[in-house]
Amino acid sequence: MRNTQRSQKIAFFFLFLATLLIVVPVGLIVVIIIQKGLPAINWQFLADIPRQGMRAGGIFPAIIGTIYLVLGAIIFALPIGLLAAIYLSEYAKDNILNRIIKLAIVNLSGVPSVVYGLFGLALFVVFLKFGASILSGSLTLGIMILPIIITTSREALESVPHSFREVSLSLGASKWQTIRHIVLPNAVPGILTGTILGLGRAAGETAPILFTVAAFYLPQLPKSIFDQAMALPYHLYVISTQVPNVDEKIRYGTALVLLSLVLFMNLVAIIIRYNFRKKKKW
Amino acid sequence: MRKIKEFVIEKLILVCGLASIFFVILIFLFLTKEGLSVFKSVSPFNFLFGKSWYPISEPPQLGILPLILGSLLVTLGAAIISIPIGVACAVYIAEIAPLKIKEILKAGIELLAAIPSVVLGFIGMVTLVPWVKTTFHLPTGLTALSGSIILAFMAMPTIVSIAEDALYSVPKSYKEGAFALGATHWQTIYRVLLPAASSGIVAAVMLGIGRVIGETMAVMMITGNAAVIPQSILVPVRTLTATIAAEMGEAVVGSEHYFALFAIGIVLFIISFIINVTADLFLHKRH
Numbered sequence: 001m002r003n004t005q006r007s008q009k010i011a012f013f014f015l016f017l018a019t020l021l022i023v024v025p026v027g028l029i030v031v032i033i034i035q036k037g038l039p040a041i042n043w044q045f046l047a048d049i050p051r052q053g054m055r056a057g058g059i060f061p062a063i064i065g066t067i068y069l070v071l072g073a074i075i076f077a078l079p080i081g082l083l084a085a086i087y088l089s090e091y092a093k094d095n096i097l098n099r100i101i102k103l104a105i106v107n108l109s110g111v112p113s114v115v116y117g118l119f120g121l122a123l124f125v126v127f128l129k130f131g132a133s134i135l136s137g138s139l140t141l142g143i144m145i146l147p148i149i150i151t152t153s154r155e156a157l158e159s160v161p162h163s164f165r166e167v168s169l170s171l172g173a174s175k176w177q178t179i180r181h182i183v184l185p186n187a188v189p190g191i192l193t194g195t196i197l198g199l200g201r202a203a204g205e206t207a208p209i210l211f212t213v214a215a216f217y218l219p220q221l222p223k224s225i226f227d228q229a230m231a232l233p234y235h236l237y238v239i240s241t242q243v244p245n246v247d248e249k250i251r252y253g254t255a256l257v258l259l260s261l262v263l264f265m266n267l268v269a270i271i272i273r274y275n276f277r278k279k280k281k282w
Numbered sequence: 283m284r285k286i287k288e289f290v291i292e293k294l295i296l297v298c299g300l301a302s303i304f305f306v307i308l309i310f311l312f313l314t315k316e317g318l319s320v321f322k323s324v325s326p327f328n329f330l331f332g333k334s335w336y337p338i339s340e341p342p343q344l345g346i347l348p349l350i351l352g353s354l355l356v357t358l359g360a361a362i363i364s365i366p367i368g369v370a371c372a373v374y375i376a377e378i379a380p381l382k383i384k385e386i387l388k389a390g391i392e393l394l395a396a397i398p399s400v401v402l403g404f405i406g407m408v409t410l411v412p413w414v415k416t417t418f419h420l421p422t423g424l425t426a427l428s429g430s431i432i433l434a435f436m437a438m439p440t441i442v443s444i445a446e447d448a449l450y451s452v453p454k455s456y457k458e459g460a461f462a463l464g465a466t467h468w469q470t471i472y473r474v475l476l477p478a479a480s481s482g483i484v485a486a487v488m489l490g491i492g493r494v495i496g497e498t499m500a501v502m503m504i505t506g507n508a509a510v511i512p513q514s515i516l517v518p519v520r521t522l523t524a525t526i527a528a529e530m531g532e533a534v535v536g537s538e539h540y541f542a543l544f545a546i547g548i549v550l551f552i553i554s555f556i557i558n559v560t561a562d563l564f565l566h567k568r569h
Contacts, residue, residue: 008468018370087299112496204398
């Protein structure tokens with residue numbers, strides 16, 4: 001008996017150790033980036049264009065480019081994703097078509113990001129002749145985050161109790177009225193969570209924008225959706241591998257801005273979901 | 283009037299419902315449209331098993347075996363690191379951690395999943411790469427090993443969260459039964475919960491590996507990008523994904539090089555398709 005107790009203690013110790021092996025490096029990464037990046041952050045860094053071959057100045061065009069791309073992606077992906085989620089949760093029957101749709105979503109979420117880049121290049125840049133532009137990049141990112149939005153929105157819609165729908169239908173509301181006025185409002189926090197997670201993912205990805213939009217260096221801001229743009233993740237890649245002798249502070253500063261942007265969105269999503277679960281009336 | 287409006291809306295919903303299928307097919311179509319052209323100049327066998335990748339020499343040599351082996355080596359290394367740690371962490375979170383700590387750990391794992399790969403690549407470059415270089419006395423720290431370690435961290439969130447789900451969904455009665463028979467908590471985990479959750483854990487591992495194979499930016503930044511058949515884990519390698527990302531910028535649209543990079547995309551698409559479909563089968567097995 002004492003033997004089994006001891007082996008339990010040893011086993012639990014190792015499980016704890018494994019958890020530390022994940023958590024501690026993550027903490028360290030965040031701390032290192034904050035510590036070394038924070039001195040670089042000032043108004044000039046955030047609001048100025050890159051100067052001296054990106055070795056000085058700021059990262060303003062990259063921030064703006066990322067915001068444009070992320071907004072474009074969400075404008076494209078949210079309506080399609082939300083309607084697809086409504087289809088899956090409210091209309092789809094348990095048949096082979098439904099199964100294929102779910103499999104397609106699983107696959108879409110597993111396609112490597114660089115393959116999305118190739119796809120965007122072939123379809124939007126070359127075939128549809130959008131060129132390397134914000135439009136091409138946004139559409140590519142939009143298709144990439146579609147599975148995230150569909151999956152989280154569907155979960156949110158499905159968690160609305162059936163009785164809500166039945167009451168509404170029994171009062172004479174049509175199916176669409178029920179969805180529009182009963183199901184959707186109750187699923188908003190979940191849909192919001194998915195949207196923000198999608199935004200975060202789109203903001204951080206580099207490979208899909210490599211050949212569809214990202215510009216190595218652009219001193220001015222994009223004027224239309226057919227212009228190329230700089231983007232934060234690509235800019236970080238460029239100044240850490242392609243341009244020699246960039247001050248370490250600038251690299252860490254750029255990493256910090258990107259990381260803060262992405263983690264902030266994820267944190268907001270986690271908090272919304274947490275509060276929603278706590279407040280849930282059913 | 284309302285009838286018409288609802289009819290239109292419901293049709294729109296159906297169309298969007300089918301959008302995912304449409305996009306998967308569209309991706310495959312455009313990859314093959316561009317990629318299959320390469321087989322006019324090189325046979326599929328020589329493409330997959332050719333030993334040299336010199337896309338811009340004259341005539342170009344388009345064998346992707348070094349790239350496949352590079353991807354496999356990095357992935358294998360990442361799997362060896364991330365599977366035991368990831369599954370152990372999932373067990374800790376699902377079974378041992380107190381409720382408060384459990385919530386914090388889960389949020390932490392989610393944040394790890396959210397760190398952009400280019401940031402992990404950057405951190406790997408400035409911390410891990412010099413460390414590998416001095417520890418193993420190498421001419422460069424940009425090696426398959428460095429890639430494996432960073433990629434392990436990208437696989438772990440997937441492994442932990444899906445394996446934790448699988449452990450959590452094992453019926454409570456299994457656990458109670460084992461306790462009633464006098465098993466310790468560890469014996470219960472080891473002999474009852476892990477086997478009961480095994481198909482979910484297999485799926486978790488597969489999806490984690492899928493994430494690793496498809497990962498691009500971090501690998502490109504820290505594996506050294508040498509397109510030669512790797513002899514050990516301490517040399518630079520180049521993966522399938524990194525090859526596309528690094529070379530597509532220079533490839534001329536319509537050249538053999540361009541087609542070959544798309545053909546690599548087809549290979550990646552098929553690998554991820556197989557992994558995801560199989561993982562999905564494992565995930566649905568327990569229902």
